Amino acid sequence: MKSINKYSRRKILKTTSAVAAAITLNSGFPAILKADNNIKIGVPTILSGRVAQLGISVNNALKMATDNFNSSGGLDGRNIELIVRDSRAKPDEAARVCRNFINSDKVDAIINAEASGASFAVQEVVRESGTLCLHTVSETSRLTADPSIRTWNAFRFSRQGIHDAVGSARYAATIIKEKGLKKWMSVNPDYAYGRDSDDTFFWALEKFSPGFEILGKGWPKIFQPDYTEVITQIAREKPDAIYTSLWGGDLVSFIDQAALYGIFKNTQLFAINLADYTTMSAVKNLPEGLHSATRYVAAWPDTDSNRNYDKSYTDLYGDHPTNWSWEASVGIDYLISAIRETGGTDNKKIAEYMKGKQKESFMGVGEGNTVTIRDNDQTIVDYSIGWGTTIPQDPFMNNIQAADWNTIAELEKEWLTDKGWL
Amino acid sequence: MEIFALFDCIISPACLISQTAGGLKIGMLLFLVASGLTLVFGVLGVINFAHGALYMLGAYFSWQVMAVTGHFGLAVICGAIGVGIFGLLFERLLINKVYNADLLVQILLCYSVILILDDLVMIIWGDEFLSGIGVPEVFQIPPLFIFDAIIPPFHIAIVVISMIVALLLWLIMTKTKFGKLVRATAVNPKMLEALGVNTNVIKAGVFMLGSFLAGLGGALAASLGSVVSGMGNSIIIESFIVTVIGGMGSIGGAFIASIIIGMARSFGAVAMPLFTDGIMFLIMVLVLIMKPEGLMGKKK
The missing domain is CATH 3.40.50.2300 (Response regulator)
Known part of the structure; x- marks a missing residue:
């Protein structure tokens, strides 16, 4: 008892205040009060289990693009910060991760690299919140083909069934x-x-x-x-x-x-x-x-820009890109252009910019090697589809x-x- | 339901033979894994949910040995033995702490081990699925045609290996001193201890044998497909179904139940291709209603 009594309440308060002040002075303002200027993009994907490699290939593709953006000065000094989290391929977990991105991390956009089941869950979350969302993996047609599922703020950059x-x-x-x-x-x-x-x-x-x-x-x-x-x-x-x-x-x-x-x-x-x-x-x-x-495959489309994409990715990561990689690359490429052109992260302006936008791409087979985000259903078309033999x-x-x-x-x-x- | 397709299949020698051979191969591979699970439960009273993770380890170990030596037989044997040794350590360090614990504690421990092992194999061997160890050169020959039914020689080898394992298990459990001690441990371990038998050694031995069987199943499965983290999750469900149908703790029951499940899947694919999993569960439910202790389980 004696040892406890020796520290009076006043003394404890004084000491605590001094320590807190020292920490605050040492680190500037507390992090919560700092003006966080980065453009935050939340990426729910699969980083564990049988298809983890595909989720990792999405992360690689996004990082390759955002590193280029940041090293070239970003948007008036604002860098893109990727927040990539594992959903373990579970729709309820993907929805939870997404809600956290929106409510806690205050992301500016979501690049949804989830398989079909989880993508439908993510779609419902962003419909409620109005957060800009780029689907880059799900191939189930219904996600964008069924008008009752579509929402103004979600775009598909993945193949469609x-x-x-x-x-x-x-x-x-x-x-x-x-x-x-x-x-x-x-x-x-x-x-x-x-x-x-x-x-x-x-x-x-x-x-x-x-x-x-x-x-x-x-x-x-x-x-x-x-x-x-x-x-x-x-x-x-x-x-x-x-x-x-x-x-x-x-x-x-x-x-x-x-x-x-x-x-x-x-x-x-x-x-x-x-x-x-x-x-x-x-x-x-x-x-x-x-x-x-x-x-x-690097062999298709048979263009220099596709071979260069494969080489840049392979040089960085020691492995070829995957189908999920190119979809994520095209998606982030559109988003970066939209951020630059609209001068910020206003989701309504970005959505307007993307609708009907035709853009040159290494996977594009439209006029002048372009892909297009179709106006009416906000889904990518004119991407490369080829068939051949092994x-x-x-x-x-x-x-x-x-x-x-x-x-x-x-x-x-x-x-x-x-x-x-x- | 295409019941006529099933009827047509049964009266056609080619279909009957190919589906029976397929069912036998599915069942025998399943038996290797399920027999270890039922053995551990019967003797130690532990529901080892991590058994599927041991199956996965068997696949990875054999893949590693194959990558180093290029020898199929050595890869399979080392895969199985490696998992046996891992199982011994698992039992000594963790499982023996929960022998008398609540079922939930056992499940929690096993689930933790599954998560750790699934992540560990990704750290060691990478997160990408690996190409399997393939079929040994001697079996890379055209398949056999029996009454127009196609049967790969390697499948015959798998069935023969599994049958030999089943026979050896039966001999060990019924004809050897170790088998007698194992059965006695399952019935009354306290009496055995009073007679001066170290039951800890018996229990560790049983867990090691169960792990060896899971590893053998995983190593043989690695010859037929890709190797990937989490691959044990699907086999564990079927193994539990086999254990329930055959009777918890009965190796003979696991043998019969494995064949039943193999045939149900093989012929079910003809009659009800969208309901093959459902057939397995249906059989399990029927057995639970009509004979709750399982086909060869003992009433308690």
Whole structure:
């Protein structure tokens, strides 16, 4: 008791005040009172688990662009500060991370690098808050195609399922004509993206090459380690062709396991998500002649600006960019231009700037190598979509054919009308 | 539901053989993992949710040995033994502290270990999924055709290896002194201690054996697909279903349940491709209603 009594309340208050004053003087004003001038961008993405590499590739792409912006003086001395957080691919966690960005970090914009399920959750958060949001990963068409889901402050910089489906179907139709492929099967992951991809691909294929027969559909669950039951079904049905939207490690496992059955000797595989460096380099003995869309490869589009992008990224990080990287790069590029042109971070001005904006890009195939953020649905068009066949070594793809954006736009309209979204 | 497709499949020799062979391979790989889980639960009374993480470690260890030596057999054996040794340390340092603890404490500990191991493998081997260890050269041959059914020779090897493991497990548990002590530990460890047997050694041995089996399953799985952090999460659910259907603690039950699940998935893909997971849960529910202790579990 004596030792406690020796420190009177007055003495404790004095000492505490002195320490607080010393800390304050030493560090200037408390951080909360400092004028925080940076432009803050919140990035919810997946940094753990099976697709962590993709989230990291988003972070790399964004950092590459913002480092350039900051080192060139920023916006009148204001730098861009990226705040990247892991959602663990969970929609509720992505929504929570987003709310924190808005309420606690007071971000100026959100670059949403989440898969489809979580992107819908993020969309609802930004609809409420009015925060500017750039979706750079989700490919589910509905996110921007369904007018009831759209919001004035959200833009899509990622591929869209219906665009890829039309591009894929048109390419498949040429191979059907060439090789007489009649009997089809499909293997797609059993969740929103897989079902969307299956529906839109066969819907579009019917337009280009009617009269094919679907022998069966396999729906493995996401991250399933063993595909035997699907592969035995394929081996039994002996289709001429298989369409799959499996991706990442799941696609690698499927191809490795199917190769044991000799499936690819007589059956053409159309794997929309194969041609990404991380996936192709992981397949054991990548079979020659598999068909894939060009997710991201340095060989396509076959332009200097694309090769330069690949080189800059590879020099910095020792690895090739991914499909998620280019989408994030194009998104941040638009945002930086908008910040510069509008002279600040007013979300309404930036949204107005982006709507209908055509911009030169390494992934652009529009006039003068441009991509465009379409005015009516605030989604990217005229980005590179190509299909080709695999070869076992770098550059991994050859015989690449470009998709035709006029055809894509035409069939997209028809699809939107069918859905009642136009 | 395509019930006619299932009927057509059953009367077609090619379909029947290929789906049966596929189901057997799925079931036998599952048995390797589930048998370790049921053994640990039966003897130690611990629900080891981290068993899937040990399966993942087996895949990573075998990948590492394969990368260094290029020898498939060595990679699989070292993968399994490595996880066995890891399991021994896991049991001595952590698991033995929660033998008599509340179930929630056990789950909390195991869940923590899952998170730590998932992150640890990403720190050591990178966050990108790895290409598997592949099929040994001797099995890189065209598949067999039996009545027009396609069967990869490597799948036959996997089934044979798993059958041998099942037989060895049965022999160890029924014909050896260690097996008798294990069974006695499961029934009455206090009596065994009173007779001068060090049950801590038995428990550590059982956990090591269970971990070895998980590692073996992971190493063989690495030959058939990619290796990635978190890959144990999907197998653990199926392993628990097998354990519940077969009877908690029964290796024979795990063997039968694994085959049932393998066949359900293989033939389920023909009849109800969108409901194959549902079939597994349905079987589990039916067993729980009709025989709550599991097919070969003992009533308590």
